Amino acid sequence: MHSRQELADGFRTLGVSPGDTVMLHASVRAVGDVAGGPDQIHLALKDALTSEGTLIMYASCPTYYDEVGRGHLSADQERELLEKLPAFDAFTARAQRENGVLVEFLRTSPGSTVNPHVARFVVWGKHASVLISGQPWDYAFGHGSVLDRFVTRDGKILLLGCDHDTVTFLHYAEHIVDIPDKRVAKYKVPVDEDGRRVWRDMEEFDTSGAGVHANWPDRFFSRIVDTYLARTNNVGGQVGDAQSFLLVSQGLLEFALPTMQAVARDPADAASLHA
Secondary structure (H helix, E strand, O other): OEOHHHHHHHHHHHOOOOOOEEEEEEOHHHHOOEOOOOHHHHHHHHHHHOOOOEEEEEOOOOOOOOOEOOOOOOHHHHHHHHHHOOOOOOOOOOOOHHHOHHHHHHHOOOOOEEOOOOOOEEEEEOOHHHHOOOOOOOOOOOOOOHHHHHHHOOOEEEEEOOOHHHOOHHHHHHHHOOOOOOOEEEEEEEEEEOOEEEEEEEEEEOOOOOOOOOOOOOOHHHHHHHHHHHHOOOOOEEEOOEEEEEEEHHHHHHHHHHHHHHHHHOHHHHHHOOO
């Protein structure tokens, strides 16, 4: 069984420092048994960051809120959702279950705040208000977004025993990379306007499993991350039972952008990446 103090020490050994801005992706199960329960994980990370630091996780939205119009639901499903789905409330809606339980614990803990968008991030700490100070309605992972400000603040990405294909930051790279033939997803979101539920159009470069470009190979994000870790000799470390890695977002971005450009030109270029 791991204590909060032991986890905090593990984060410090991995490289987390007071005042850092850290985006966390975590598998609670991978960390193992924690005295006091899973909340101790984000509390331990806050201990390592101190009150000068900032913690961010991607929460997104419950099922169906960003799916009407994407084309993968049946006509009957969409008609029912248009009739029954309530307006999205960013401040009370649960986090997307696929993003793990820890983000919901962080969302509901004292001092956390969110940006009012279905592309929703939970932020805690000194620079939380800066990170969520503005949000474009369309293309919400690109310029002017939370992720845009995250990278300019020298943000670090912490992978705590998680699947490396879940690194949300790489959607920012997909949004800003200069390549032709990006896939665009268009859909509708129910929002409250003056007490009335209104379905508002939204669009983004496609962040679904298909990816933003036809040449993306299976598990492209994981392959980018693992290749970057290998080329930077980042062997990570242990936090609890979880094999974990801390990496600098700017460095990952500088590797990801030309990699995406190369694979968009020729899918064979993906062969050089870790499988």
